Amino acid sequence: MKRKSVDYFDWKEIQVAICAEMGIDDADFRDYHRLRGGGYNDLWHEWIAYFDYTTPKGAIVHFDLHPDDEEETLESIAEDGKQYLTSFVNAVYVVFNKYNIEYIKYS
Numbered sequence: 001m002k003r004k005s006v007d008y009f010d011w012k013e014i015q016v017a018i019c020a021e022m023g024i025d026d027a028d029f030r031d032y033h034r035l036r037g038g039g040y041n042d043l044w045h046e047w048i049a050y051f052d053y054t055t056p057k058g059a060i061v062h063f064d065l066h067p068d069d070e071e072e073t074l075e076s077i078a079e080d081g082k083q084y085l086t087s088f089v090n091a092v093y094v095v096f097n098k099y100n101i102e103y104i105k106y107s
Contacts, residue, residue, distance in 0.1 A: 008060045008103035014095060018043075021091035036084055043088055050076060050085075051092065052104075060105045065096045 019026045028034060033041040048055060050073055052063060070093045077085045095101070 006060060006103050008105045009099065009101050011055075011104055011106045014101065014104065017095045017099070018088070018091045021094050022087050046082075046085055046088060047092075050089070055106045057106055060103055062102060063096075063104050064102070065093070067093060067097060 015029055016026050019029055024032075024035060030042045030044055032043050032046075033039060051065070052061075054061065070089065073089050074086060077083065077089060
């Protein structure tokens with residue numbers, strides 16, 4: 001057998017890039033309600049709900065985000081009454097396309 005390697009991005013780096021694309025501080029990713037008001041809300045749980053429900057700590061996972069799915073994701077958040085997530089969804093697609101992210105290591 002021959003050893004293989006995988007190029008991956010650490011989740012924390014992806015999170016920072018998403019926040020930068022959104023124009024928010026990285027600390028607000030888990031406390032998004034501080035920016036938008038209302039009840040508790042964090043973008044981590046929205047990531048899990050709309051993008052990747054399997055986030056095993058320490059694991060490197062393949063993540064296949066198709067640019068064609070952005071419109072469907074935006075429709076889903078609208079159906080759920082969460083239009084405030086539009087900038088988040090847009091930022092996710094920009095970051096994943098910009099860096100050609102295929103593998104994530106959750107930490």
